[in-house]
Amino acid sequence: MTGRPLYVGIDLGTTNSAVAVFDGETTQVIRNAQGSTLTPSVVRIDGKGRVTVGAAARRFLERDPENTRSEFKRLMGTERALPFAASGRSLRPPELAAAVLGALRADVLDQVGLLPDAAVISVPALFELPQSAATSEAAKLAGFGKVELLPEPIASALAAGWTAEQGDGRWLVYDLGGGTFDVSLLETDGGFLRVVGHDGDNFLGGRDFDWAIVDWALAEIAREHGVTIRRDDPTHGAAIAQLKHAAEDAKVGLSRAGQVVLTLAAPLEIPGAAPFDPELALDRAVLEGLISPLVDRSLDVCRRLLQEHGTSADQLARIVFVGGPTVTPMLRERVGHTLGAAVAEGLDPMTLVAQGAAIHAASTALDGRPAGPLVRRGARLWLQFPAVCTDLSPHVIGRVVDAGQGPMPSNVRLVRGDGGFTSEVATLDDDRAFVAAVELVARHANVFEIVAEDAAGVRVAVDPPSVTIVQGMTIGDPPLSRSIGVALVSDHVQVYFERGTPLPARRSFTHATVESVARGAAEAVLKIPIVQGEHDRAHLCRLVGTLEIPGHAIGKTLPAGSDIELTIELDRGGRMSAKALVPALDQMFEHVAHLLVPAADPEVLAASLAALRQRVDDLRAEAFRRGMPHIIGALEHAEHDLGDVSRDLGAATGGNDDAGQRARRTLLEIDAALDEVEQSKQWPELEQRVVRTLTWAGGQVGHLGTERERALFEDVAKAIDRARAERNVRELQRQLRLANQLGETAWYRDPDTWPALFDEASSRVDAASDLPRAQALVREGKAARARDDGAELRRITEKLWRLLPHDPTARRASYDSGVR
């Protein structure tokens, strides 16, 4: 490899995609064959099987919808394949995304002369594991050998920070795309960028603006022409598509002009009515009225984020806008004004993400230049250094991996290209490795020549002969967007990784099986469901994978209560792998099944909708009866969301899969919100629990706890007071759990505890899953008690617990989990 490095960043958008390259100092946004920096994420396959991508395909979106596909990013991670009628082909979402990535990759070749082998691809911050996995697959299909994924807000922040003057403080990245909304709170401190937190809505975007305009247009048409056009009537599909397109053009037009006319490519044709052209005039005032509820929804998310991180408006230094809809003047004003912060000007909202992704490629040393022929230029070094670095004095670490025929280097020093700095001489150690500290010139690409000498002081050629380190803003490891854990048989979640955990990450816990798995039994399978989400009830979290231990794959029958040592690993892109070691079998299981978003089946969704409606009605009746006005507001909110679901469901029944996915997620959210309502209904009960828990746990920790446990307990007690003052149900429950844990830890030390627990477990032994074994344990336990062997009694009691029954309803809700 020669010349400057080629760092490639790609914004694979729902609506538009873009690619940028970075050479260590400046970013360049690549133009496609049409001369545009934006490539619509649209794929068309014609009757001859020819594939077109981008603007050329987009033109056919309404004219030939059977053979032209867009917005497939929203289906990433689902099983749904999209058919192309004329060619008879059918492509899965990653294959469609690969077509777009392939086109961008070719554009880089056109503009830079190199076909990149590696790239950083941005993904929405709230993408879940299956969606990330599908994105990686798309990159592989497009011919990228190496790929890293980066959350979009971090990419925007890096790009904005790279060009900004140094200025410490907190700022918001407000990214409203075609279909998703992301907002991130960041902080710069001495050139270090840190993500403080983020939030968003996977289903809010410019597209919703378009639909708001379409709904307005439908009402106008009904009023002026007396024709009723319905979004959920399949025979009106073509007219709706035409109106949607016109609505989008009008919306974009209004970002420049004060008034526009909705222009249709052809008159509308509705069964039972003569073709007509409605010619509707739309001005900014009407548009603002239509979109302001949507903008408000985004502002609610922003406020929630700021509040969560204790940031008041006057602490916010600036707002960076990203995404097409943020070009809308009213939106910029309203968001800037409401949040009371300055808007960063001079940044291109459409390509900022791609630029940031390219800069990140440099920080992770993901050089996209294809590997050239191997030419040996001296002793081969394996080097480690930050390609981009905020610190002015980083280290270069190296190791001689192959000296070939030549002499072995014995010491090394690094000489900066401008001659202004030479490192101390670093001697190679027993591992043939060295560590050298270097000094950087700020905001420059610093090239260091590696000068090596052998034991006799004679210069030795090394390969590579130099390293380049760029000084500038960097960011730490990307944080995990949503917590990941294992669903337990009790419908609780064992959290493996909290939201915000830096990636990559790995963690292990030991679980116990709740029933035996018979060897060879075809239908016997033990399931370990892996879920993602912030709820402590498993069924409210999203199932992202299931690790299975099937009867046909085990060497011998696995008894109930057996240990399973589960390790879950996440790479930087949020891709997950899991391994279960079963010591009793001496076997390892790694196959994670169904890493897919479940299909949104309209009938199933309709049933959940009906059930939730009923629940809202019941809760409301109760609230009135018992005089609990504070929960009425929350119920009204749920009611409103149920209305949205109902509308989406109509569209889903009409074949709109994406609306189905949105309905499914909204249903989950409503379910969780109602759970909270039920909990807050129990606030008085919770208050009593606080007193009980603090008294009991405080007593235990006080009598039997260590000094540290007492200090921790004091912290927890303070947090409980805070949560109580804020009436934060979830936080209060979390803290109560902690208090209980501390209390239990102390309590377990009490010599009287285990005999009591053993008696309680023995009394339920008849219900054990493996009766002979449980009875044997009871006998052993009695003997241990007679001997006064507390440690043994504890071991036996814990084993006994594992054999005692679980609640079958909870288990079903918890994705059929077979572990505790």
Place this chain on the structure above:
Amino acid sequence: MSAVDRWGDNPFFVLDLPVTATRAEVERAGQKWLGMLEVGMSRAAIYTTPLGVRARTPELVRAAMAELRDPERRIGHELWHLEHEPPSTLDAEDDADAEGPEPEPAALRILGWSRP
């Protein structure tokens, strides 16, 4: 996680830094250890604590850096680290912890609990 692990995994031990280390020193040390571990330098693979020698892994280093980047979490680690006395193991903790007078936790006082 046991108290011993929690203490031994203290980011300042893992990164071999004093609690007074600046933000830049944290990044610098982390980058150095990660590089040394990556190329397989044996002297990077362990670190010493008053409780003995422990294995330094890239995961530990990255986690330590993440902990110290967050000012709120950093304070906690500084406090843990400044308690020079290492925690004893679960079986023998009471003796070690019983030494010296203890402050009475406010939460317990509020609840009307007092030491026997």
